[in-house]
Amino acid sequence: MGLSCGNPTAIAALTPGQVVLDLGSGGGFDCxxxxxxxxxxxxxxxxxxxPDMLAKARRNIASYRQRTGLNNVEFRLGEIEHLPVADNTVDVVISNCVINLSPDKPQVWREIARVLKPGGKAAVSDLALLRPLPQSVRQMVEALVGCIAGAIMIEEYRAIIEAAGLSEIELRLKPEYVASLTEFQDPLYRQIAEALPAGTTPADFITSIEVTARKTA
Ligand SMILES: C[S@@+](CC[C@H](N)C(=O)[O-])C[C@H]1O[C@@H](n2cnc3c(N)ncnc32)[C@H](O)[C@@H]1O
Known part of the structure; x- marks a missing residue:
């Protein structure tokens, strides 16, 4: 159902009546x-x-409706680089461990800026690099699937959001997420750890981050 890098605290701050957009919604957990x-x-x-993730999320709508009595969640097929969403219509963009997978992150952030209402907010969880990964690890399929190979340096992350025209940018590091995956011998992370230079761990290279930014009102 879910494969995330930390539940966005953004969800806790949502208020009645808002329009929320989840980028890379997977099985729909955060929605x-x-x-x-x-x-x-x-x-x-x-x-x-x-399509398979979309079908799974749509199947989950029935039990959500039954449990909550609400009919306010929908899923759309599309790429986060070309969002099937109108301009200036979203109050809060959330995303949980997806933007690192995009080959065109500046385009994703331009799309976020386009769909947000003036004054709207992006609040995403993702992974970012503390130091460059060895080339051999960047090429591992396991590292891409584990949301590591596509991750970029934190400074680059900030620059991309700035270039998209958003302001009030904050990046908070949450290193405990990667450390816990390593400690609990997550199978993907075990393979990645084995490919890193001796004496280092994934947490030396990569961290979970919470990013917030706002579209100027
Ligand atoms: C790591 S999973 C995260 C799913 C969900 N956010 C969660 O926390 O459980 C990544 C999801 O993003 C989707 N995805 C990856 N790249 C995407 C892109 N460029 N456009 C749209 N969806 C994408 C995948 O299909 C997958 O469902």
């Missing part, structure tokens, strides 16, 4: 958490490019 927060007058849209 179903956001739905009750925005209530019957709000709306949650999940976008994902993988």
């Amino acid at each position: 179903f958490l956001a739905g009750p927060k925005v209530g019957p007058t709000g709306r949650v849209i999940g976008v994902d490019m993988t």
Whole structure:
């Protein structure tokens, strides 16, 4: 159902009536958490490019409706680089461990800026690099699937958001997420750890981050 890099605290701050957009919604986990927060007058849209994930998320809508009595979550097929969402229509963009996978992150952030209403907010969880990864690790399929190979340096992350025209940018590091995956011998992370230089761990290279930014009102 979910493969995330930390539940965005953004969901906790949602308020009734807001329109929320989840980039790379997967099985819909965060959308179903956001739905009750925005209530019957709000709306949650999940976008994902993988038809199987979309089908899974749509199947999950029935039990969500039964549990909450709400009909405010929908899922759209699409790429986060070309969002199937109108300009200036979203209050809060959330995303959980997806933007690192995009081959065109500046385009993703331009799209976020386009769909946000003036004054709207992006609040995403992602992974970013503390120091460059060895080339051999960047080429590992396991490292891409583990949301590592596509990650960029933190300074570059900030520069991309700035270039997209958003302001009030904050990046908070949450190193405990990667450390816990390594400690718990997550199979993907075990393979990645084995490919790193002796004496280093994934947490020396990569961290979970929470990013917030706002579109100027
Ligand atoms: C690591 S999973 C995260 C899913 C979900 N956010 C969660 O926390 O459980 C990545 C998801 O992003 C989707 N995805 C990856 N790249 C994408 C892109 N460029 N456009 C749309 N969806 C994308 C994948 O299909 C997958 O469902």
